[in-house]
Amino acid sequence: MAIVRANVLICAGSACVSSRAYEFKESLLKALEEAGIREEVNVVDTGCVGTCDLGPVAIVYPDGVFYVRLKPEDAKTIVNEHLLKGRIVNRLLYQQAMTKEVFPSLSEIDFVAKQKRIVLRNMGIINPESIEEYIAREGYQALAKALTMDPEEVIDTVKRSGLRGRGGAGFPTGLKWELTRKAKGNPKYVICNGDEGDPGAFMDRSILEGDPHSVIEGMMIAGYAVGASKGFFYVRAEYPLAIKRLEIALEQARNYGLIGENILGTGFSFDIELRRGSGAFVCGEETALIASIEGRRGEPRPRPPYPANKGLWDKPTVINNVETLANIAPIILNGAEWFSSIGTEKSKGTKVFALAGKVNNTGLIEVPFGTSLREIVFEVGGGIPGGKKFKAAQTGGPSGGCIPAEYLDLPLDYESLKQIGAIVGSGGLIIMDEDTCMVDVARFFLEFTQSESCGKCPPCRVGTRKMLDILERIINGEGEEGDIERLIELGNEIKQDSLCGLGQTAPNPVLSTIRFFRDEYEAHIKEKRCPAKSCRALIAYQVIPDKCKGCGICARVCPVGAAQGKPREIHFIDKDLCIKCGDCFAKCPFGAIEKVDILLVKT
């Protein structure tokens, strides 16, 4: 047998795959072949490392050297320098955005060093398509342990751990299990809600892609605890890689007898089926999701009865989010006390956030509850690009709200966020800087929920449309006195009168931006001015004569011929022709084009 002396782990999450990770892998294999060391180096696909912005990335063990932004042609250099001669390839290492410091190993970089990885424990270490590697990392040990406990004892452990649902609402998981166990009716079911739909949230996809067995194991423990023998994964069809890896994982577990009859000789039987959702946002709502699995139109129904009593095919059903289930195995293995020692008083454990927007390190992070936004943005996230000012963060996607700069030091957990009108939600965390218009942010999220409203109840169907109309008017400079009050009134009514979580939370982004950035709304309405200079109808581009060198680049990039001028003479922008695409502003090498309020240039 050949001796393997190094492992190269290539991130095979969706983000890295789409930035050509597999092409890099191909050329790496070829380069290893050419160097004659193919046998000595193990090349392995692994789950999302989290540093999606730096992809494709690879980690070389035993040293744990972390290479970023790999191109296929870099493979040869890594083989010839690092794997053959042991010289780390400096130019491919991660560089901290602010300090320009270079870090060779993954565990040292700011992005990773500040995290606590429970759910993401196997990302970047194991191959998600290998059940053996999952087992090597204590995989299925928690199931084995749970099967030697009483189901009540398992539920008690989860209850004492303080784990709460990670899908958004934060309902105590152990309590949900207990209610389902006590509910009358047979058979009982477990459903894993993998219908992740918030714009900007991708933690569930990454977990399913990167460590599918951890979710399967969590589901089986849930099944044992509530007395179910059948589970369903509901994953949206837009997640082809997650579905593929989950199918492979289910097949492997079945072949090993970890799914099926009489598991590990304990008499417990459990089977799992995978259902694809067609991507309606409302199907993330549990009753709509259940309807969808049953083959009916995905529409929510009133609760109670809750799924715990009357769920799938009217049978008692426990429905948990992907990330929630991924937390189960470590809790069973390490105990409730271990888990509840992490986090804050009422929010235990960690939360995975999808960090996006105006931040240097975008990607997937996992931090304990109670971590402040400042730590997330400026330490894990590496700060705001271009030295711009932090303005706000949107949590919980279209159901959530914004956190303004004055709350940067607030410890994030379910309670603290609720207090300021935001929510933890599924964990989308979008960072906004001074160039972001908050009215436009509210419009963006409302546009999303408005089009995803299933239409069953009028407050949501008609109300969100009305709110969106008002917002669009404001953004176009046609806002009227009283619009803000109308938005608040409509928003509160929609929240009160909607049947399901979609409508009940859809107005949140609007209400929360009004709460913290009312002055921006007022500037749009009263002064017809966008303070962030982002809303096209309210700005104009113009040349600063003192800075213009007459290079003509603006004239060349302008798609409509609005930027004009003779070579080496000061250029100008024809306001009537300009479509405000911003190309000239972005391309001018001398910073000679500025955005101004449209009122200032109207004559």
Add this chain to the structure above:
Amino acid sequence: MKSLEDLKRIREQAQAQIRLRTQEANTKIIVGMGTCGIAAGARETLMAILDELAKRNIQDVVVTQTGCVGLCEYEPLVNVVKPGQPKITYMKVTPERARQIIASHIVNDQVINEWVLSTEEGV
């Protein structure tokens, strides 16, 4: 898989497969793999080291490489770094010498003085 024992057995086998990624190594063996080292047979030495470690089932040792340190005529050079001990550099390490170094230095903590080129404190 029928029982807990089966699961345990699979786990132990699989752990070997991912050991390189998870181990916390105490001891480091560094092989000089510059052009000079490779020409002097450092690859064979490296393979011998890995083979010997595998044979003896030694798990807490990391084997890495380094480039040319300018002492080309003494290649292949092999450094052994044990925690709390000076770095020992062995010279002209043939595969046979490598196996003996593992037996003597790694396992029994006995430095083989006649092959030592240098001893460096504080690394």
